[in-house]
Amino acid sequence: MSAYGGYSTTAGGGDDAGGFVAGGWGGGSQGGSQSGPKPINDESLRPVTIKQIIDAEPAYAGDASFRIDGQDVKQVTIVGMVRTISQQTTNITYKIDDGTGAIEVKQWLDADKQDSAEAAPVFKEEDYVRVWGRLKSFSNKRHIGAHVIKPVRDFNEVNYHLLEATYVHLYFTRGPPQAGGAAAGGDNNDSMFVDDGNDSRNRGYGAKAKKMYDYLLRSGNPGEGIHMQVIAREAGMSIQDVMEGAEELQSHGTIYTTMDDETFAILDR
Structure with missing residues (x-):
């Protein structure tokens, strides 16, 4: 299995710490001590449960990075239900619950849309949504700075996401599947996780x-x-x-x- 990489953003996104620069992520705008391009895996996208985010350990002192299963994680995707919605002048905060825990997701508004109808929340409480975003911590409270939030139109996506997060967790904690593992379970070439060429x-x-x-x-x-x-x-x-x-x-x-x-x-x- 390769890294969950390739997830890129631009200055038009919705991060909440000024971390965007044209052409990719910039280290200088946040910490000032980082230089040069980051490794691909450093910005890879990982499917997680909210409990994994809550239990994640800080990767480095004073850094906004976290570690899950021994791996640095910054970009995450979660699926859950909207429990509460709080609209501010500059952002909309959704509290998302996936059954393993709850976390705030902040969707920052473009300055030229803050006073328009487009700034109104597009979701309502009890809607299921998928969130793609960046894991953040402010005053020791973790949240996700959302890049994209989209509605879940098929409830199978909720189950699929939990299975995918479990698969990735097992991959990092127990290693990749053995080459002969398919024999015990029969022909499983139709698995969503198998790439048979x-x-x-x-x-x-x-x-x-x-x-x-x-x-x-x-x-x-x-x-x-x-x-x-x-x-x-x-x-x-x-x-x-x-x-x-x-x-x-x-x-x-x-x-x-x-x-x-x-x-x-x-x-x-």
Whole structure:
């Protein structure tokens, strides 16, 4: 299994500590002591439960990094229910509960939208959502600075996320699956976590989702993602087909948005 990497953001995102610079993450704007590019794994995306965030250990004294299962973690994705919503002038704070714990998620508003209708919360209490964001700590209280929050349209995504977080936890604590492990359980080539060279993860997808996934795979899956208009042009699809394919792939946690809501990359497992 490769690192959950390639998750990139730009200055248009919603982080809450001024940590964005054009072209990627910058170390100088927060700590002042970091220099040079960060390792890829340092900004990799990891699916976690909220309990894992609560139990995470600080990676370094005075740093905003955390360690889960002995691995540095900064970018996380969680799935849970919105319990409370608190709207401020500059941000909206959602309290998310996934059954293992609860944590605040802060979605920061663009300055030119703070007084507009677009600044109103788009979710309501008891909605299920998926959050992609950066793990933060302020006054010894942990929260997530959200890059993207999207509704969960299929409840299977809740179960899928818990399974994926468990799989990654077991990978880091017990090591990768043994090569002969499949023999005991029979032929499990249809597993969502198995890559048998024929890319079994796209089995069962509709034609539009499979065509979009195949194109992203052939393109090399750049970390900054590929815009839907480029996908449509290069893959011979209509914009509507790309949108429908993207919705199906996102519901399975196979792709994610990067630069904006119309730019996609494969979530590398």
